[in-house]
Each structure stands twice: as C-alpha cells, then as structure tokens.
Amino acid sequence: MKTLLLALLLGLSACASELVQNVEQEPNVDFRAFKTFNFLDVTARNDAAFQGPGNGIETLKQAISREMQRRGYQPSARPDLWVNVGVVTKDKVQTRETTLRDAPLYIGQRNYHWQSQNVAVGRYEEGTATVEIVDAARKELIWQGSVQSVLSPKADKLAKRIDEAVTALFDRYPVAPTQ
Secondary structure (H helix, E strand, C coil): CHHHHHHHHHHHHHHCCEEEEEEEECCCCCHHHCCEEEECCCCCCCHHHHCCCCCCHHHHHHHHHHHHHHCCCEECCCCCEEEEEEEEEEEEEEEEECCHHHCCCCCCCCCCCCCCCEEEEEEEEEEEEEEEEEECCCCEEEEEEEEEEEECCCHHHHHHHHHHHHHHHHCCCCCCCCC
C-alpha cells in the first residue's frame, strides 16, 4: 500500500503543473503609474539550444506579453518597464526505491547482502523561468518572480504548460488584471 501511494505521489509530482518559487517586489513602487513595456534582448549562453521553433522562448514571451497587457500595460519601443526573461532547463530522473518485498528469494551462502536502492522509472525535463521587471527610467529592478514547471516535448503541451506557469506567476504580480 505504501509503495502504491509513493508511486502515485511521484507520478503526480512529475505531472504537477507549475510551482511559483519566489516573488520579490521593491517596496513603495506604484506599479499603476507605468503604462508601457518591452522585452530586453535575449541572449543565450548556448545559442544552439534556443534556435528554431518549439524551444518555448517565443511562447514564454507571448504569455508574459499577454499577462502584461491584461494588467493595462501596452507594448512600446520606448517602454516605462523592461521585461527580462531567464530560462534554465534540467533533465530529471524519476525514481522509486526498492523495498524488501522486491528482494530476490535467496537460498544459499550466509554472506548474502541485499540493500534498497533507487531505480529509474522515467525521465523528464524541468524548466525554470525567471521574469524581471525593471523601471526603465531609473534602471532598477522593481519586481521579479520565478516559476518552475515540467516541460513537454510536444509543442502544444509545452505551450499549455508555459501559459499555466506564467499565469500562476503573474497571479502574484502587484497589479490585478483589468480584463
């Protein structure tokens, strides 16, 4: 029973949608005073990893843009707010621990030794996106948040996961949606 419960929890955690890791906000900033936004240029340390369709960067920027516009900000070439985006992805291994019930039956010598161990049962990719909002006039960071989600290799599921993660992150933004 415990093994089944553990497997179920591991399965759910691997399929869990998003996790807002942290949000920090500069105190005494009137976020409603800003009217426009734009993205800082994105450069990657490993450019090859972020080239081509389906890498999620454009989908991430579109989701952030949607959330900013829902809060009344408009895109502009000379913005009041700069949006900086950082992305980190990690390959993860889902494991389960063997139990005494999994031990092979053994009859023979006395020096037999068996120990529990972690057995890989699945592999997946986990992504963390950090969104930083910078006051363009003062060039100061005024808000930042990080959100983590399991990524999908399928473009439609990846887009859905990104949308859900960005929505969860912006639920913690100091300006509520106007639409």
